Amino acid sequence: MTQLLDNIFWHCLAGPHAKYAVGTDDARRYAQGFSPIVGFANPERPNLDALAPHCALAEQLYCDGWSGAAPSGWRVDAEASMYKMAWQSSMPPKEEEIEAIPLGPAHVAQAVELATLTRPGPFGPRTIEMGEYFGCFEGDRLIAMAGERTRAGALHEISGVCTHPDFQGRGLARRLMVKLIRRQLQRDEIPFLHVVCSNEGAHRLYLKMGFADYRQSVVRIISRV
Numbered sequence: 001m002t003q004l005l006d007n008i009f010w011h012c013l014a015g016p017h018a019k020y021a022v023g024t025d026d027a028r029r030y031a032q033g034f035s036p037i038v039g040f041a042n043p044e045r046p047n048l049d050a051l052a053p054h055c056a057l058a059e060q061l062y063c064d065g066w067s068g069a070a071p072s073g074w075r076v077d078a079e080a081s082m083y084k085m086a087w088q089s090s091m092p093p094k095e096e097e098i099e100a101i102p103l104g105p106a107h108v109a110q111a112v113e114l115a116t117l118t119r120p121g122p123f124g125p126r127t128i129e130m131g132e133y134f135g136c137f138e139g140d141r142l143i144a145m146a147g148e149r150t151r152a153g154a155l156h157e158i159s160g161v162c163t164h165p166d167f168q169g170r171g172l173a174r175r176l177m178v179k180l181i182r183r184q185l186q187r188d189e190i191p192f193l194h195v196v197c198s199n200e201g202a203h204r205l206y207l208k209m210g211f212a213d214y215r216q217s218v219v220r221i222i223s224r225v
Contacts, residue, residue: 089210
């Protein structure tokens with residue numbers, strides 16, 4: 001089952017999230033408004049020509065597992081290495097219930113603002129439609145959130161994990177993650193996540209929580225030119 005992680009974006013775009021996708025039989029992306037992520041049936045030889053009609057010039061898109069030279073009409077704007085991590089532990093103990101509410105349409109502007117500030121990964125105004133998202137508030141202000149992004153088979157990604165800088169150190173994001181992990185395990189799902197290799201602090205935290213490294217992968221930001 002974890003082998004689906006090798007090309008998880010494609011398996012999700014061609015499977016459970018096909019209703020959110022645009023593209024062809026070998027190249028797809030999330031529609032405008034969702035997380036700007038693309039997937040390819042063969043990421044080692046991505047059919048970018050098929051994807052081009054669905055992408056605006058200079059629009060930045062995230063892709064995984066492709067490390068070849070950019071073809072004509074495309075450029076690589078950024079490249080990094082990331083860990084794909086899958087849950088390898090038992091049910092985490094239930095902690096003191098965190099005060100969190102499901103995020104919905106009324107919270108979109110605040111969710112995008114928090115993601116723009118903290119940069120947890122590609123995020124758009126419709127990203128919270130991709131799974132369950134929960135947020136912590138102080139008054140009417142969203143101060144932390146975490147949710148679900150891609151999925152395939154029993155795998156379900158935890159993503160969008162972030163806390164406003166003014167409220168870090170309280171364990172809010174970790175507790176939101178535990179809430180999601182417990183809910184996924186109760187549904188017989190396998191939680192997984194991505195973390196950039198340079199983010200050593202987050203990587204150590206996820207290992208301590210019960211995730212294990214599955215593999216390293218290249219992640220790129222690409223755009224049409």
